[in-house]
Amino acid sequence: MAASSSIMEMTALISGILNKKHCPEDLQILKSFTAALRDKEYRDAVNEAVFSALLGLLTRFSDEIRAAVSVAGQDVPSLTLELQMTAECFRVQRNACVQSTGNQCLLRDLGFIDVSLKLLNYLLTKLSLDDVLESVRCGIQFLGNVAVGNSRCKDDIWQLAFPDHLLQLLSVEDEKAVTYASMVMHTCLDEAKVETMAEPPNISLALKVMELCRTQPDIDWTVLIATQHFLKSAVLVESMYTRMNHHDRVTLLELLLAQMREEDAECGVPPAVASFLASSFQNGCNRVLTLATGSVSSNEVLQEALTVISLLDVLCEMTSDHREFMFLQDHPDLLANTTDLLAQVHAIGKSSKNIFSASQNFSFSGEAGSSPVISFKAHLIRLIGNLCHNKPDNQNKIRELEGIPLILDNCNIDSNNPFINQWAVFAIKNLLENNSENQKLVASLEKRGVADYSRLQELGFQVEERDGSLLLKTVRKDT
Structure with missing residues (x-):
């Protein structure tokens, strides 16, 4: 009952933000919502009403940012609060999805995935990365959390983000953002999706992943994408290899070599x-x-x-x-x-x-x-x-x-x-x-002095003729 009462109060507070000019206190309301969602009981109790209000708020921020940029371009210091609140909305979405299939589906059905992807694309296209980095990181984390263990959300993200949005997210000049984006991609991939990546319009995304394997090897997710998915598709490997520079080809081959040397692991590389x-x-x-x-x-x-x-x-x-x-x-x-x-x-x-x-x-x-x-x-x-x-x-x-x-x-x-x-x-x-x-050939080489078996003997081997056949046998070092 306490959680339900608190959620009703949060719904009213967020709805109130929608109907007035933003102030720093509004940011604190969102932060309190983020913190509350860390509790599983609270997450399980949230309902469509509070998320609908949150979606309205996120949409309003998106509209305000677009309007300000259309007038002032990238010089928009007045948007600091809106960008902070946008990041906090993404944090709320991210926390709501943790170990909650119900919230994942609810956010998906309300349209959060589409709105979030479009807003991320706009922020990265129209504003400087320094201004939007916090929002970008949190937005990508939301995409990762909403996809985990939820096939419908995975498919939605793939349909809406593949290949251009995913390529954009993997190209952000921030290691954390790229790490989060790689996790999203790895979570969404399956055999059918990998096959579509081999097609010419989509191959750039696969090439970007391989480039990241070389340039940012500490990002484990890109390595997992390559070894658990890419190397299992002969069509994709060939398509990538023919378009790669030699640096990235060597990286691909090194990953393949490491995969084959893994003990107790199925290689999975097709003939x-x-x-x-x-x-x-x-x-x-x-x-x-x-x-x-x-x-x-x-x-x-x-x-x-x-x-x-x-x-x-x-x-x-x-x-x-x-x-x-x-x-x-x-x-x-x-x-x-x-x-x-x-x-x-x-x-x-x-x-x-x-x-x-x-x-x-x-x-x-x-x-x-x-x-x-x-x-x-x-x-x-x-x-x-x-x-x-x-x-x-x-x-x-x-x-x-x-x-x-x-x-x-x-x-x-x-x-x-x-x-x-x-x-x-x-x-x-x-x-x-x-x-x-x-x-017989080796025996004839020995008789003609062509072959020198002293080196073989130094290594512990001896060529011996027996009953017309030549045998290679180990010998003791002191013989």
């Missing part, structure tokens, strides 16, 4: 994404070779090369114990292109001193750690090994491409390619396993 990324790697892989000159012609070329390196890292992870991506072993020409690139990188590195040359600099202050191609050659060998695992056709293909001597020539220590010797041994093991022709 079509893997196919697209494999093709992207093949189409651009030779751009890495431009780094050998030491004088890259433009930053764009450097970024393109770094994108290829990130693509390689993703492909290595996809083909490492991820059954859903092992079809990449049959991806057209992926194995051949990777082997050819390894041959070129290896030859360039041996021809002169350059970024692809092997190094024995293991000092922590050395230049190896800053090299843009750190581990690139090792990862090429790793990918080859993955693509040949239990795959006789690919084992044979490497032999035909003369890739076995090439890999054996990389069984050494190279500070520019940590673990290259281990990956080389891993690849050789996969190439020799149950493949007599490859075993």
Whole structure:
């Protein structure tokens, strides 16, 4: 009874504000309403009458702000109180929706979502951010709270705000506002909505999210949007990737890599994404070779090369114990292109001193750690090994491409390619396993002195001929 009486009194007070000139005491009335709504019993007792009065007040503020701006432009110091009261209206709306489906639906049915979105758009378009920041933050928080757990409100927000209003909110030059807007978007998204984002008129919104993942990585909501929604849509990934700059492509690939490395988490990345990324790697892989000159012609070329390196890292992870991506072993020409690139990188590195040359600099202050191609050659060998695992056709293909001597020539220590010797041994093991022709080839290389197995022995492996077959076995360090 006490709550009902208090609400009736609040309804009368807010209705009274509507019929007179605003004063600071009116702001205090709204603040008391905000505070009261923190109590669950009070929230459960509020009714349509008090919210209708609040909507009338919000609409009046909107009209007054528009009228003042149309006369004075952005120079509207007289609107300070109206802007403060607008922010407080948004706070009331925000608090009313906390753990209250009934209030969410009531505010939706009264039209608060539409009025709030239009007012936010107007404030951001016509006034300086410093003047409206408090209102913008609180308004976006209301949108977030009204959407949580309420599918009808989510759909309304999406219908009214997608894509332009959401893009506007994500572009506000305030980290808190962007964080709140990202939460709203994440809350509203579902599989069907994600698919619509791939269409050309809407793709800018997805690209903005990915830009924020790069420029403001501390905003968790944008990362969640990318990993929980974007990466699960092959259509959207391809649409974004083809329109992204290389900086954002690397960010996308890093998020994908982190997602696949999550323990006890379902990756959720569709096979079509893997196919697209494999093709992207093949189409651009030779751009890495431009780094050998030491004088890259433009930053764009450097970024393109770094994108290829990130693509390689993703492909290595996809083909490492991820059954859903092992079809990449049959991806057209992926194995051949990777082997050819390894041959070129290896030859360039041996021809002169350059970024692809092997190094024995293991000092922590050395230049190896800053090299843009750190581990690139090792990862090429790793990918080859993955693509040949239990795959006789690919084992044979490497032999035909003369890739076995090439890999054996990389069984050494190279500070520019940590673990290259281990990956080389891993690849050789996969190439020799149950493949007599490859075993014979390695045996013939040994007899001709082409292959040097001392390096394999240093790593704890030994090539042994037994009954006409060649075996790769571990040996004790003191043998």
